[in-house]
Amino acid sequence: MSVPNVVFVLGAPGAGKGTQCTRLSSKYGYTHLSAGDLLRAEVRDNGTDGALIAGIMKEGKIVPSSITVSLLSRAIEKVSGEGTSPTFLIDGFPRTRENWSTWQEIIGEKVNVRFMLLYECEETVCIDRVLKRQEGRSDDTDSIVRKRIASHKSSTVPIIEDFRQMGKLRVVPAGAAVDKVFEDTEKVLEEINKV
Numbered sequence: 402m403s404v405p406n407v408v409f410v411l412g413a414p415g416a417g418k419g420t421q422c423t424r425l426s427s428k429y430g431y432t433h434l435s436a437g438d439l440l441r442a443e444v445r446d447n448g449t450d451g452a453l454i455a456g457i458m459k460e461g462k463i464v465p466s467s468i469t470v471s472l473l474s475r476a477i478e479k480v481s482g483e484g485t486s487p488t489f490l491i492d493g494f495p496r497t498r499e500n501w502s503t504w505q506e507i508i509g510e511k512v513n514v515r516f517m518l519l520y521e522c523e524e525t526v527c528i529d530r531v532l533k534r535q536e537g538r539s540d541d542t543d544s545i546v547r548k549r550i551a552s553h554k555s556s557t558v559p560i561i562e563d564f565r566q567m568g569k570l571r572v573v574p575a576g577a578a579v580d581k582v583f584e585d586t587e588k589v590l591e592e593i594n595k596v
């Protein structure tokens with residue numbers, strides 16, 4: 402089988418990464434892997450690092466790269482072994498430059514990272530969406546979402562900028578309605594698939 406393609410999907414908390422990945426997966430059969438969901442599953446299932454992860458998420462900080470990359474690596478291998486779609490949408494990762502270097506060390510050439518898709522949205526809109534979200538997430542509180550936004554600015558924006566410098570960043574405005582954001586995402590994917 403050919404090497405799986407990967408698209409990293411980034412954006413501030415509440416920008417709509419999960420919403421758009423779900424739609425893309427159902428329309429195009431891509432495999433959606435949310436790093437945050439994998440970490441939450443470790444907490445829920447009392448995994449080895451569950452308590453550590455829970456404490457970090459409560460502070461809106463970033464979990465050590467070795468933990469997140471090994472969860473992603475296992476999930477990619479599991480799905481690849483099932484013979485399903487070779488295109489992965491990796492939602493909410495890489496969060497830091499260190500996340501990316503650890504990914505390169507551990508996963509590296511096993512996959513082909515095509516580009517990073519960035520959902521760009523006003524901070525006030527993002528906060529409003531997170532606080533209205535009804536998914537029972539313990540980090541969807543006013544004080545934690547502000548910490549998550551601060552982590553996004555200090556730790557994630559630099560790796561997004563690195564992808565821009567590499568010519569591997571595609572930006573989709575995410576302040577509009579879900580359908581419009583989806584249409585704009587499809588346009589970006591069409592352009593990429595022409596290359």
Ligand SMILES: Nc1ncnc2c1ncn2[C@@H]1O[C@H](COP(=O)(O)OP(=O)(O)OP(=O)(O)O)[C@@H](O)[C@H]1O
Nearest residue numbers: 413414415416417418419420530534577578579582
């Ligand atoms: N374009 C949109 N317009 C209005 N509401 C939206 C839009 N996109 C997503 N939402 C809603 O905003 C909330 C956050 O969306 P979503 O969970 O997709 O964001 P996210 O980027 O994955 O956030 P997080 O990083 O916190 O996981 C959800 O309740 C979702 O239904």
Ligand SMILES: O=c1ccn([C@@H]2O[C@H](COP(=O)(O)O)[C@@H](O)[C@H]2O)c(=O)[nH]1
Nearest residue numbers: 436437458461462463464493494496549
């Ligand atoms: O690569 C990652 C992804 C997530 N985290 C932590 O999880 C929460 C929630 O992430 P969502 O993408 O909003 O689901 C995030 O605030 C981080 O604490 C991480 O450390 N590394």
Ligand SMILES: [Mg+2]
Nearest residue numbers: 418419435437
């Ligand atoms: Mg999400």
